[in-house]
Amino acid sequence: MKNIDGNLIFDHAPRIASYASAVGKKEGEGPLRDWFDRIIRDSYAGKDTFEQAESELMTTAVRIALNKGDYTQEDIDLACCGDLLNQCVASSFAMRSYAIPYAGVYGACSTMALSMILSATAIESGAARRAVCAASSHYCTAERQYRFPLEYGSQRPPTAQWTVTGSGACVLEERSRITPNTKTAAHQTTLERLDSDDSAFPKRDKRPHPIYLHSARLGRIIDFRITDQNNMGAAMAPAAADTIYRYLSASESEVQDYDMIFTGDLGRVGSRLLRDLLSEKGVELGEHHSDCGVMIFDEDQDVHAGGSGCGCCASVLCGYILDKMRDGTFRNILFVPTGALLSPTTVMQKQSIPSIAHLINIRTNA
């Protein structure tokens, strides 16, 4: 692969061989409900704690992604996963049931892109033939870790976002080993069903449309000195603007070259800021921008500025977006999750919120 002014161009363009998403009840009632593989209506997912439930979401997404591709853990050389919990325990507890070499990553809500970029890099280098990437979040674990115990019933300001209960997982594979990626009824029936609604399984296009990573860009840490942890969108928008602007410049491409630029979870407030910041630099997003945090919930679902969390863009990517690439609706997109690299401790210590955005250009020949 090549590094051109910070843009990473994949020579062998790793393909997304399979993918899956598992989400909670609220997400399963939202506008993207038909694209999730599994909707787990129980906040505990049958476990004893919310933290274990979050691990179960990731385990489920990974298991379905492996099943769809007809992979066993022996087929996978690398697992690259992350989440928001202290010490990233949702991921390590989820992945301890797999005997796969494991790399934990932390990029806050940008984690899914970080794990995909590092995995694709490992595939390009020859370190791995296939890698599984996953990220998760859970409303209940995030609330008690970052904010208040749920029982307080705290009031949230309009700029606040709602942490998505969900996980997305995908298998990246080197291009020389392309095999048809069809989801058969036989695979579906081997899956443990939990309490999901079967009607939530989308009918997938059976034609093999290779979806592949064309290029990517790892972001820099940007700190705009925002200190309001209830306005993460404002903290993260400058990072998204920086990464998108630099990617477009280095690739000599324009917004109009992409069917859509999907940011991670800027929400409504952050999305408006991103438009303004890019507009100041002469880049107009126009109709070519959507935000996973805005897409995943309806406005009447009482989530204020939209969804957030590692699981937000991960489940939207590994549900709606990639399905829409399989059916040819999108052929060339930018996936740009953003992360706010704060902790409750840094907030209490009155530190500002450093942020980051990583970008992946995903294409299909469909």
Add this chain to the structure above:
Amino acid sequence: MKNIDGNLIFDHAPRIASYASAVGKKEGEGPLRDWFDRIIRDSYAGKDTFEQAESELMTTAVRIALNKGDYTQEDIDLACCGDLLNQCVASSFAMRSYAIPYAGVYGACSTMALSMILSATAIESGAARRAVCAASSHYCTAERQYRFPLEYGSQRPPTAQWTVTGSGACVLEERSRITPNTKTAAHQTTLERLDSDDSAFPKRDKRPHPIYLHSARLGRIIDFRITDQNNMGAAMAPAAADTIYRYLSASESEVQDYDMIFTGDLGRVGSRLLRDLLSEKGVELGEHHSDCGVMIFDEDQDVHAGGSGCGCCASVLCGYILDKMRDGTFRNILFVPTGALLSPTTVMQKQSIPSIAHLINIRTNA
């Protein structure tokens, strides 16, 4: 590069172009004091909080490593860093002062090896020419996050380890760009000195001895159902045994082929367990094993089973070990940091401690 039964063999063998370590007062009074670049005697490192002090340790280690190699941030394509703090804030706050594409990683105390392996992979793939890797920990941030506020003066059991206050950083570089790596007096004087004791600066060998990464192995998550968070050595030893055994098998090499196998921070208890576990498999470590957690403190420093924390093996590697490779004492070593992937929450929820160990074979032509 090649993946042979999980062993990653580097084709271009990225070299360690420069490295540095910064530690606290207690570490600066230990047996490895002469090999650290900077000893910061103030627990706050001149900052307002312990967390900021930990970031300062990493910033210092990274800055010295860059200075030694005569690099500016424009020379570096990737920063791969991690620490133990919730949401890895020591790293993200340390690295926000650099405009370097940033990948946060989390492997608990195995973080230094994880960041070096992912960076080396990125270099092999062509994604980066040079990458900076760093990891840090701080006794005071770890105690209040994982255990009790320092003011409690809690009694610690004999199996407990002492979190190292320190950070190590190194610059990895593709082999085609080898330049002499000499530390000149001029570079030293450009460094901000803080309150360190100048006599702590070792006299470095000026001859350029390329130290390079020959191969590596990413570990799998191993859970031996240990639940005592005051006995991390026992929890991590099985992971170290697994990774070392599999590496030796896949490389068809023996313990005697290596000058030394340095584990990360098993401490005295975990080290004994590692010997036993490997001995059961017919692998005798004999005189070829040392543990960074045992090496960094004297027995009379009241640290019980030894040192721990991401900064333990990072500062020992980027001080004593690499210096001893530069002067030819060691020519072929295995660096095997271990990580306990727990969190205070999982401990309170009575979960066991999943662990992991990553391995790097570092060689020199000296």
